[in-house]
Amino acid sequence: MKVQQPITVWVKLSIDKDAGAEKMDELTRRLNEEIARLNVDAVEFPRAGSVPRGTKGSGRQRPGQLRVTLGRETLNALVGLLKSWSARNLQAPLRLQVKDGTDKLEFNLDPASALPEELRRFIEQPTRPGTSL
Secondary structure: OOOOOOEEEEEEOOOOHHHHHHHHHHHHHHHHHHHHOOOOOEEEOOEEOOOOOOOOOOOEEOOOEEEEEEOHHHHHHHHHHHHHHHHHHOOOOEEEEEEEOOEEEEEEEOOOOOOOHHHHHHHHOOOOOOOOO
């Protein structure tokens, strides 16, 4: 039976520093809500720093960042949503890091530009070698 490993996408918002932490938090939460409507395995607010063993808290949230876990079949929909959302809410690129096993891509996703060629090829690749058991 073939099992595909999930892909992890780290999304980092970029806003004007004068906008402040409250605006960053609001935008991050709105994006989280939209991504959650997709068929993703998980969308989370990553935590900064390590937390001592046995502590109930999970550390401080990283401002303006989300971690999305999804199957390859949902990646194209996520990228489309991110471009659209960024055009409506930021008018600025999002920083993405896409991890599939040991493969990692990092780039800016600009709502006004075509997809980076490397990402387009990654999305079109049906499965990464070594992802089936």
